Amino acid sequence: MAGRRVVVFPSPAELGPALAHLVTSRAEKAIASHGRFTMALSGGSLVSMLSKELLALPQLDCSKWVVGFCDERLVSFDNSESTYGLYKSQLFSKINLPDSGILTIDPSLPVNECAEDYTRKLKETFPDDDIPVFDMLLLGMGPDGHTCSLFPDHPLLEETKKIVAPISDSPKPPPQRVTLTFPVVNSAQCVAFVSTGGSKAPVLKEVLEGRDGPAFPAARVVPTKGELFWLIDDPAAASLSIQVERAATGARL
Numbered sequence: 164m165a166g167r168r169v170v171v172f173p174s175p176a177e178l179g180p181a182l183a184h185l186v187t188s189r190a191e192k193a194i195a196s197h198g199r200f201t202m203a204l205s206g207g208s209l210v211s212m213l214s215k216e217l218l219a220l221p222q223l224d225c226s227k228w229v230v231g232f233c234d235e236r237l238v239s240f241d242n243s244e245s246t247y248g249l250y251k252s253q254l255f256s257k258i259n260l261p262d263s264g265i266l267t268i269d270p271s272l273p274v275n276e277c278a279e280d281y282t283r284k285l286k287e288t289f290p291d292d293d294i295p296v297f298d299m300l301l302l303g304m305g306p307d308g309h310t311c312s313l314f315p316d317h318p319l320l321e322e323t324k325k326i327v328a329p330i331s332d333s334p335k336p337p338p339q340r341v342t343l344t345f346p347v348v349n350s351a352q353c354v355a356f357v358s359t360g361g362s363k364a365p366v367l368k369e370v371l372e373g374r375d376g377p378a379f380p381a382a383r384v385v386p387t388k389g390e391l392f393w394l395i396d397d398p399a400a401a402s403l404s405i406q407v408e409r410a411a412t413g414a415r416l
């Protein structure tokens with residue numbers, strides 16, 4: 164791992180622009196090195212923040228981006244729980260990301276087949292990698308310490324063979340989902356968590372500082388070679404005792 168950076172912002176208003184800059188700077192680097200930028204997105208609170216901040220940039224060229232999903236809920240795209248559906252209306256429809264650069268699940272399939280279908284799409288996108296190496300993953304963390312659709316105490320935490328797994332007993336609705344597994348998550352070149360709000364403070368302390376008992380899923384995100392960022396705000400950081408970076412106004416990461 165290149166080293167973990169925990170960066171604290173006063174509020175999401177300051178965090179958002181730094182996130183957008185992190186994405187575009189890693190995109191520029193990836194495109195200069197291998198001609199495209201591969202990124203997988205999470206859902207939840209990230210959708211509106213990322214969409215707003217990317218759209219606020221004066222120039223955004225996504226023509227060489229390939230975007231997938233860290234996890235996705237098995238609902239139709241017009242359902243308000245669909246992560247793709249939300250990004251489509253809030254972001255994809257407003258930028259020059261080609262449809263061929265969006266890796267969606269097929270929500271019409273049963274969950275096991277849906278995971279196999281998404282696995283096939285990833286293998287086609289990363290033909291040279293045994294395990295897909297995304298240039299960037301954007302992750303969220305639930306108040307229970309889950310990330311992607313990898314939930315505490317779930318057998319999927321130990322998955323080592325599949326790159327995408329189905330889950331049909333998600334404790335957070337909707338119950339049927341597909342998710343990247345830890346081998347893919349920890350192979351990425353750059354992983355950035357975004358976590359804001361006081362409801363995340365207790366679990367964030369245990370994730371970043373350790374706990375008695377099994378590590379939370381979010382704490383198991385340790386990229387083998389890539390960068391790891393935790394971008395958090397003051398309320399989420401309220402219980403931390405570790406040293407953190409305090410972001411200056413207009414900070415670029």
Ligand SMILES: O=C1O[C@H](COP(=O)(O)O)[C@@H](O)[C@H](O)[C@H]1O
Binds near residue numbers: 204206233303304306
């Ligand atoms: O269910 C999910 O939750 C997590 C965390 O969401 P948040 O709203 O607490 O930020 C999200 O990262 C994941 O993609 C989503 O499916």
